[in-house]
Amino acid sequence: MRDVVELQFDLTPPTREQMEQLVADLSEEDRHLLLEHGEEAPFCGVFLHERREGFFTCRLCGLPLFKAVAKFESGTGWPSFTAPAADNHLRRVRDTRYRMLRTEIVCARCDAHQGHVFPDGPPPTGERFCINSGSLEFTPKGQPLPDKLGRGGPEGAPAR
Numbered sequence: 001m002r003d004v005v006e007l008q009f010d011l012t013p014p015t016r017e018q019m020e021q022l023v024a025d026l027s028e029e030d031r032h033l034l035l036e037h038g039e040e041a042p043f044c045g046v047f048l049h050e051r052r053e054g055f056f057t058c059r060l061c062g063l064p065l066f067k068a069v070a071k072f073e074s075g076t077g078w079p080s081f082t083a084p085a086a087d088n089h090l091r092r093v094r095d096t097r098y099r100m101l102r103t104e105i106v107c108a109r110c111d112a113h114q115g116h117v118f119p120d121g122p123p124p125t126g127e128r129f130c131i132n133s134g135s136l137e138f139t140p141k142g143q144p145l146p147d148k149l150g151r152g153g154p155e156g157a158p159a160r
Contacts, residue, residue, distance in 0.1 A: 010151050011088065011109045014061060018149055019110070022060050033134045034060050034112040037097070037104065042077025045133025053141035055085060059134065061110035062146035065089055066129070066136075074121075074128055079136070081129040082121055090129075092117065105129060 014022060023031065032038040047056065056066040056079070066081045074080035084090045088108055095104035095116065105114045114135045121128030139145050 009063060009086070009089070009109075010149075011063075014110055014149055022110070022148060026060075030059070030134060033132055037095075037113040038132075039115075040078075040132045040134050045078060047079045047133040047136055047138060048077070050079070050138060052138070054143070055139045055145060056081075056131075056136045057139060057146055058107040058110060058112055058114070059137050060112040060148075061107060062137070062148035063089055063107055063109045064139075064145060065107065065114065066131070068138075068141075072122060074130070076128075076130055078115065078130045079133055080121070081131065082127065083125050084129065090114065105131070 013019075023035070026034065029038075033040060050068070050071070052068060054068050055064045056068065056071075057064050064085045066083075067085050070081040070083050070085075072080055072082060090105050091108045091111075093104040093106055095102040102116045102118075105117050106112060107114060112135060113132075115129065115131035118128045118130060119126060137146065
């Protein structure tokens with residue numbers, strides 16, 4: 001089985017109709033987090049202590065964002081990762097909200113807010129991707145990756 005970084009994922013943004021369908025399934029809190037760049041409170045996210053093998057995918061569109069093996073305990077209260085599953089699956093955005101300069105991380109396909117990246121992570125990257133649990137879904141190893149846009153292809157492939 002090939003690794004997700006070897007698979008080709010369609011990064012074409014969802015159509016207006018697809019986006020409406022994806023957003024319709026979200027709670028008000030989820031919409032705030034994913035679409036309005038919200039942040040969940042520390043130490044309360046469902047994936048903070050997730051330890052199984054698999055992939056963390058975008059809660060909105062299903063794009064694989066992080067391998068479980070890249071997850072580490074940062075002590076910050078949010079799930080933290082050393083690197084994305086594929087560099088082109090996340091986009092970095094300058095964030096000056098709250099009178100500080102940070103780098104926001106959004107899904108490269110649907111622009112859903114994921115969290116922020118900081119330059120204080122462990123080797124090998126030295127980066128800490130600090131992600132909201134509510135921005136993610138988890139696919140355990142051996143289960144098919146989500147295909148929320150109905151495009152087929154690698155999303156239906158089992159997670160490694």
